[in-house]
Structures are given as C-alpha cells and as structure tokens.
Amino acid sequence: MERTSIALTVNGVRHERKVEPRRLLSDFLREDLGLTGTHVGCEHGVCGACTVLLDGDSARSCLTFAVQCDGASVRTVEGLGEIGALHPLQESFRRHHALQCGFCTPGMLMTALDLLAKYPLATDEEIRAGLSGNLCRCTGYANIVAAVREAAAARGDDRP
Amino acid sequence: MSAGAPAGAAGTARPGIVGARVQRREDPRLLTGRGSYTDDRKAAGAVHVAFCRSDRAHARIAGIDAAQARQAPGVLGVFTAEDIAAVARPIRATSNMPDYRATEFAPLARGKVRHVGEPVAAVVAGDRYLAEDAAALVAVDYDPLPDITDPEEALADRVLLHEDAGTNLIAAREFARGDVDGAMTGAALVVEDRFRIRRKTPAAIENRCYLAEYDAGRQALTLHGSTQVPGLLRDALAEIFDLPGHRLRVVAPDVGGGFGAKASLYPEEVVVCALAMRLGRPVKWTGDRMEDLTATSQAFDEIVRAKLALDADGRMVGLEADVIGDIGAYSIYPWTASLEPVQVVSFLPGPYRIAAYRGRVRAVATSKTPTGPYRGVGRPVSTFVMERLVDMAARRLALDPAEIRARNLVRDEEFPYKAGSGIVWDRAGFQDCLRMALDRFGYAERRAEQAAARGDGRSVGIGIASYAELTGIGSRISAAPGMPINTGTERATIEIDSTGAVTAAFGIASHGQGLETTLAQIVAEELGVRVEDVDIVHGDSAAVAHSTGTYASRSIVLAGGAATLSARSLREQVVKAASHILEAAETDIEMRDGVVSVAGTDASITLRELARAFYTEMRRIPKEARESLDLSASATYDPFFGTTTAATHIAEVEIDPQTFGVAVRRYVVAEDCGRVVNPMIVDGQVHGGVAQGIGAALLEEVVHDDSGQILTGSFVDYVVPSAAEIPDIEAVHLDTESPSTLGGYRGMGEGGTIGAPAAVANAVADALSGLDIQINELPVTPERLFRLIRNTEGNEGEPRHGF
Amino acid sequence: MKPPAFEYVAAESVEEATARLAEYGDDARPIAGGQSLVPMMNFRLVSPAVLVDIRRIAPPDAIGEADGHVRIGALTRHRALETSPLIRDRFPVLAAAMTHVAHLAIRNRGTIGGSLCHADPAAELPAMAVLLDARIHVARRNGERIVEAGAFFEGALWTALEDGEIVTRIDFPLLPPGTGWGFREFARRHGDFALAGAAATVTGSAGRAAEVRIALFGVGETPVRAAAAEALLTGTGFEPDAVAAAIDALRNAVDPDDDLHASADYRRHLAGILAGRALGDAWARAGGGAA
C-alpha cells in the first residue's frame, strides 16, 4: 500500500515519516517513534489507555490515523515529567497510589490534564464523570480521583 | 519451617520499614511511560502472528485452505495443528483427583473446534496489519456439530465435547461431614434457593502479549510475556519442547494486570515459541481486546442449589449444596477445570460454625471459552450463595443481619476450626472484622437513615458479607485439587555484589501488587539497609531455581517468607565478615541503613566498603575465613498449611425505583490480613478487588447467544465499571499477625472481589425487601430487576408505580 | 484489531470532497472525527477503499445565528456544542444532551455531522435533530438539498444520504420564548450509549401546553417523535391523567428491539419513565404552564 508523507511534532520534536494511511496514531507513536508510553487496551475507543493530547486536546490515538495528524502537535506521557523530575500530576498520582500495574496510567494522566484544563472539577462526582472514559482494572479509582482532586485544588486561580 | 517460629513471638520492636507507607519503587517508570511491557519490547527482525480463530462454538474441521493467505503480501507462513504437533509434545492438566478427566491441550485446534475464539491457524507476517489481512483469507471448512451451551443439559451427555473423555462431566467431588439430613429435618428453619452467577472475564487492561526469541547459536529460547507465572511456564515449556531449563527462559517484564487471567498456559505461548524456533526469528503476538474477551480464561460460571438449616435462635445447624460449574471447553493447564467449582463447595460453609455439611460439585464441559483462575476463585460465588442464605434466614427469623452473623461466626476461642469441607481456619478476626466493619460503617445510624429514606419513597439497602479464605498456602495443600505441581514454596536469593549493592531475586511476578516495594521493605528491614538500597528482581524464571509465580494471594506470604529467611542468613554473613574487618566480636556488630558498625564505638563501614574488603581487598579477611563466608544467601519458604484471611464487607446501595438503576453509595471493608507491610498498597488492593466485585455484581457478564457466539466481544458490551460506578471504599485493618506464617503475613490480594458480590447482592435484596422477590442471580442488572419485579406484579403490564 | 488498507484523500473544500466522493462511488466514505468510523474499521466491519477526510473543507466549530435559526457547521465538534454560549442560551436541551455524549477525548474529535450521518439509534444528537425539527443541509457534486430531520434517519446506521453526499450544515429553528425542556437518559455506565432516552420541550401559554415535543431514542431503529403523545398533551395543563395517557400512547408507539443489554419490554418501560421525567422537567421549566 502506498505511503504518505507526514510531518508532525511530538513532545516538541518534529518528525517526518512516510506512513501507510491505515496506520493508527497509537501504532505510529509506539512502533515508528518508539514512544511506548502510550498504551493500547482495546482499539475501539472505550478503555482510554491510548489517550494523548492532539493539538492540546485529549484524543484517542487508536481512533486517529497518523495521516490525519499531518501538521499536528502531539503530546504523550513521555512529554510530561521524567524520572527524578515528575510533573506535578504525576507526583500526585504517586503520592496517592493512583496506579498499580500502570497500564491505564498514561491515558489517565493525559485525560486528567485535559480535564484540569477544561473543567472546574469542583466535586468528586464531576471528577469521576470526567474520568469515566478511562478504564482501570486495578485501583478501584478512589486513589485516582484523590490525585486529580488534589491537582485540581493546586491549579490556583487559572482554573476554568 | 525451621526458622518459621511465629513472628509474633520473635520480638515486636521493629524498625518500622515494614508497616510504613513507603512510596512505590515501580511508580516513576510507570508514570513517565518508561515501563517495559511485553509489547513495548522491540526485537530485531521480529515477525507478527495473527490467529485465524474459530467462529463456531462446536464443529469438525473438514479442511483448512491457506493458499490465498500464503500469497498475501508480507506473509512468511501459515501454520496449523500439525506444524505445532511436530515440535511440541502434548501436555495435559492432570490431577490425581478421582473422577477427573483431563482434556487434550492442542495449541491449534486439531480435528474439532470447541469454542468461538479457539485458535485454528497462525499466520505470520512482517507486521500485525499484514498478518490480520492474511488471517482473514484463511478459509476453514467446518462441519457443524450441535452446540453444548447449557451446563445442565450438557450433563446428559447427548452430545460430547471430548469424545475420548466419554462424558462432559470433567470432574466431580463430594464433601460430607455430620448428619446433614438430620439437621435439615430437625431444623426450625430451612432456607434454600437456586443461585446463578453469570460468567465473568478478568479483563486486565493490558491484553495478553508474547514475544519468543530463539538463539540458534546457544539453542536457547526466551519468551517474554504478559504472565503471572514465568517459572511455571518455564517448567511447562521445558516439557513441551524437551529443553533443559537453562536453555529456556520465561520473563514477565512489566505486566498490565492479571487477576488470574495470565496465570495459565495458553496456546498462543506455545505457538510463538514453536514458530520462533522454526523460523529462526523473533515471533510476537499482541492480542487484541476481542481476542482477550473470547480466548482468555473466563470464570465464575456456576449454578448452585443450596439449603441452610438453622435452629430457632438462628444458629446454623446444617448446610447442603449442589454445584454445577460450567468450565467451558478445556481443562486449563495446570490448574484443571476443577479449580473453580471445587473451591465453591470447599468454601461454601464460610466463616461459620456449622456442624453438618454436604457439598457436591460437578464440573461440566461446554462449548465456551475455557475457565480458569480469576481473582477470588470460587469464593466470590460461595460467598454470594452463603451470604444470601444467611440474609434470607435472618429475614425469616426477624433477626438483624449483623446479629445472625455474630451468632454464627467462629469465635476466637474456637480456632483452629475445622469447617465441614475439611478446611482448617487458623486464628483470625472473624468476629472482630464484623464488629469493626459495623463500627466504621456507622451501622445503627445508617439503618435509621435507611428507614427515613424509605419513608420518603427511596429504596436504600444495606448489605453485609463475611467470609474467610485460605491464603499463602504451602506445600501441604495444592492450589488446585490434586495438581501434580508444587505451588507451596517460593525461593529468594539475596546478594551483595562487589559494589555493595543489594539485589534480591525472586520467582514471583509482580503485576500491579507493588512487590518491588513491599519485598524491598522486608529485605531492608531484615538486613538492615534502606529500602532504596535493595533492588528486587522478579518475573524471571532465570532468577531462581524454582518458582511458580504470583497468584492466589501468596506472594507476600511465600516470597516475603523466603526474603526474611535469606535476609537473615545474609545478615549473619555480613556480621561475620564485618567482625573480621572491624576486628570486633560478632555480637557487637550492628547494621542499620546500610552501615555496619561496632556497638558503642564509632567504628563503622558502609556496605560498599565491606563489599570491597570482601571481594577486592583480599588481605582484609583471612583466606580461610573468607572461604567459609558468602555475601549471598538463598532460602526457600514453605508455610506448609498457609493461613486464614477474613473480612466483613458492608455495602449501601440506592435503587431508582423506576429505572432500576443501582448505585453503590458507600462501601466499608474490615479485614484481617495479618501484618501489613505497606498500608497504602494494601488499601489499593482492597479498592481494586471491591471494584471488580461490584462489576461482577452489577455490570459484568459474558453473554452467548443460542449458537454459542460470544456477544460481549468488545468493551462496549462487556461492561467493566468506570470511576463513575465505583464509590470511595473505606478499608480498616485488624493488623494482627498470623500465627502460622513467617512474618505474620496473610495474603490479601483477592479478598475485595470475594466479598463484594455478596455484599452488593444483599444490599440490593435489602433495598427491595418490601417486594416478594429473590436476588439469586448475578449480575443483578436493571433488566433482571425489571423482570423480577414485573413477574411479582403478576402481569405482563408495566410496573408503572415502581415499588 | 487493525483497520484494512485504504487510500486517503484530504479534501480542502466541499467541492473537492464531493467531487472525490462522486469519483470513487460507493467505495469511498467521508471521515470527519473518526470516532464512529474508525472503531468500525478496526473491527473490520467496514472497509472503504478510499477515505475522504473532510475536516478541512470548512472552518471547524462554526456555530452562528441567522434568519431565526441557529446554524451549526457539520464539522462542529461535540466539545464546541457542549461549551457554546449560544447553544446554552438558545437550546439548553442540546447543551444538556451533550454532557451525556461519550467522554471528553471523544467529544474533542467527534462532529455533529458525523454523529447524524452515523445514525446510531441510541445517539443523542440525532434525537436532538428530530426533537428540534432540524434542517440538514446536504451537498453533492454540483448540487445541494435540505433534508428535514424527520426524514433523514431511515434505519439503524442508515440515513437518507446517497453515495457522494455529505452533510454541510444543520439549521435548528429557534424555539418560541417560554419553552421549557427536559432531557433524560439511562445508561449502564457513564458516557455509554443509552439503553433509552427521552427529550422534551413544552411551550406554555396561560397554564396550558401550547406546543409539546417529545423525542425518544434507543427504543427503535431511529430516534422518533412521539406524535400521539404530543397530541394528547397539547392544550392540556399536564394533569396527571393526561400525562399518563400520553405515556401509554408513547409506549404503544415505540417498537424497540431485544439486545444484549435490554429487552424490548424493559426499553419500552424505560421510554415511558424517562419521557415522563423529561416532560415533567420541561413543564416545570416552562413555568408549569404559568406563562
């Protein structure tokens, strides 16, 4: 199958690649760019493990073709903090034991970042509703909710 | 258990690393996307497998035409049963249990297919996209056979799934103690019902994934895989491929959840290994969600008829149960198909004092996905049944559900207590957990609030569930009945290398439980170093000589015990070495935070210096002394019987009286899980387990149509709860030490899932207690409630007024 | 589950998109947000030979008011509908419906045009189109037409669109002042498609319901207006008997299917309960007819 050239920015780094049109963004990130922090749990949009920020908005990388991202800017979990210098949201997840196997975690973090940017998250109910598109089979969610609650409170005055 | 003196006796002044909320060692890499799950691994030249899977529940394979698939772009080969059989010896899940029939384990279907999703052919191509394209071109010619979907009908053997077994009854067993018939006839009250729990699937968020690499030079095979049981797999694959263990290595890198689903031998594991050897290239299979929902082991599919007899004071006098387990198409290796159904009858008497018990179980093969271990194994079902019976009895006797439990739970002075099924409970806080749970829940006030809510027309219900389980079981008891492998020991090796770094190696395989942290806590405390000084190696069959892995709430008890034993003997070695180096008596040597010192002096050296003195500066310790020393120690721990873990759960639900939507509002767990290594991690395990139990009670169900097709092949249709369906869960711990295990630990990984279905079912029944309906089937979906309520209203019309 | 191979065309204008679609015939499909199409492709339930990406044929998130209508560009994303002050003011029922559509990550990509053209029987936006008498603007090579929402949905995942046609804009006629609204749905898990749902508007006048609209979704092949129930309630003061009669009528009118999550009977039951609640909300918001 013919390949198409695309150029996009991932975590601030520009990449030019030729891709088959059917290549999912999730596979492009994981296989072509080696950014395996973005996980795949269903490839039908339900589990949320593959969530990344696409031009600043959270999106399912399993429901997006890489060709559609020509010119786009993508942020993945690798673009947050690093070991030894975690992003505050990652810190909060760690402090609250909001991860066990860690498989859902990158998607949870990227979703939470977008929720924090867009919603007041004033109640647990709102946080839970916001996270409901990301399945976690390990934690029972309470600690994830606590981590996001703390991050919401720490936003200060720039809250939406 | 030589060094296994009860830990409670071994002094209580602990430095406090064990018991502390230590932050997890695994978190930084997992939070930053730097973890390494199997699918993250790249192997040069790797090729990908896609399976052509059966779309029939039961059919004879008349022919397979792979010609077109072989011609498809990028395809390296299409393989079927014969190709695998040529290199892999057959293996069966055997058991010395009488009345058990092992079924053949064929990695690719041979002759027949027996469930939708069964692998029939393996297509290898350059990448997964191409492999899938080609797999769709494999044409399998099936002669349909009658489906065997209903387990009760399957018992009649009109159609056989395994002709060579001669029957669909794969296993049968009976337990009996005391005069059950007498108890039933003499009882003031007998409550009984037929209970049904519908099939679940563990649904770890990481799908199964395997990567096999064959080193033709060394003739050695390495399998990286999402598995809980690398050691167990290594041993099985060694038999299948007739390879010695040192040329066969199974590694579980980061694993995205297991819950039992990744604790068995799978066809795909054998296939990737066989193909890696045949093709001389790394072979990878990354399962997708549909494959997970059709071809990963499922669970909790039982029909239970049970009767409980009580005297007029509500004391239990007899219990009888008949269990039919729908085990699916094959008896899974190594656990066998008897694992789950036998556990149901074994644990049915629960934590109660019941003199007479008779339990019968029949495990029946059906044309569905094989069942296997899933968090709780059998006990979510037995607890659901027993706890429903207890509440039904309480209602008939006008006793409070808390009171009837208090009257019947085994009391402290009665331990060790032998239950009717032969299980022996060691001392655990059965009564204490009930009291603590009621307390934390605020039971009396909540009951008052419930009454007020009812007055306002709201349907609020409170449900209690108490249970006990055996955890950390040792060599005396097999993890599955009659299974010929040892699951009762774990081994640890701790080493101080020439840089002074401490590495502790285990065969267990952490996949979310945080064992890299908790085992490091135990090693650090026993050895006298800091947690961050210890590196934990696990999930690698090459790490220790023998291990089975992480399942059955065993790792902290068994690996923790092995860690304790080996750390203690390593510490003795360090002390001896230090006494030479520091020229002091062994009794004066202390070690704390990785610094070795002489008591009462300022003479001290770091572990790094000690290691240098031992390994490099050869004059520091005399040759003879050095040769009798070793900065490495190994030990195997066997808890022999194991221990008891107990808990009481209390759930509060509210039901919308018109839509029948059920919301879980509050949830409390009081648990005796022995000595807590890390409360943060323990609470996390409880939360996750309860969430799975709530899912099992309200949402989750594997559904087949009449022809055996799975209708729940996606996460749209197999409904795993999200954050919005799970409440905050409060957990309280008794924190007493088990008398039966080294360190006083009890296993606790599964309990949440054991108690929750029962507690939620009881809460739903309580909310609807004004109606004459029985909650005897899970999940209790809005649809089921609608039907139940409409049927009691005795007409086909609308239950328009709710209840 | 990887999608089958296809050829990808990114169209820059309506003309280009319709031209390319016409060229490839029924082998081609437009793709907007991809949030319904890509899951189906990943399951290999559909395998178009050509995908014509229409995201760039018009500015995104176009919501404006003109000629007594709110006009919404087909490429307007769910998230924009959810947050638009104009929508919140003119069609609070639509703003409320949006909070039930999937999850943020999907609302960030999914478009109103895609949702209408996908025509899932349980989706909220098709129900809104039907409730609010939307007019759906359709373009094809060298032509345009307008389809009334009531005639747009022909079956489950089936619309009046013909090969080569795309939706470009949806016009929602403004509601009379004093119109109250209600929106209720029941899903097993937050953000999932509903087992059933109901939306209503009531325009009150002197204690009477001058106009009543009820749309039901998830209870048949397409979203439907409950015409008989609407008629029974029009002119009433929402007396309990009138409401009960309307609910009975609406339950008799729907024809849901059994599926894995709910039986036809339960869906019919839910339709009545949810419509009753939505009507109650709408009546109350309309001032209980007091206006």
Ligand SMILES: Cc1cc2nc3c(=O)[nH]c(=O)nc-3n(C[C@H](O)[C@H](O)[C@H](O)COP(=O)(O)OP(=O)(O)OC[C@H]3O[C@@H](n4cnc5c(N)ncnc54)[C@H](O)[C@@H]3O)c2cc1C
């Ligand atoms: C996990 C999950 C949960 C969801 N939950 C809900 C929910 O609760 N409620 C709900 O309503 N939806 C839900 N959705 C669907 C979502 O709303 C979709 O975004 C929407 O239905 C489709 O919009 P799209 O732009 O992504 O369309 P696409 O996926 O791009 O296209 C869908 C179909 O419409 C066609 N199409 C798209 N645009 C046009 C056009 N302008 N003209 C002609 N044809 C066109 C395509 O060819 C395709 O056939 C869910 C989706 C997911 C993945």
Ligand code: FES
């Ligand atoms: S992998 Fe994308 S949502 Fe599950």
Ligand code: FES
């Ligand atoms: S931490 Fe395992 S799935 Fe969320």
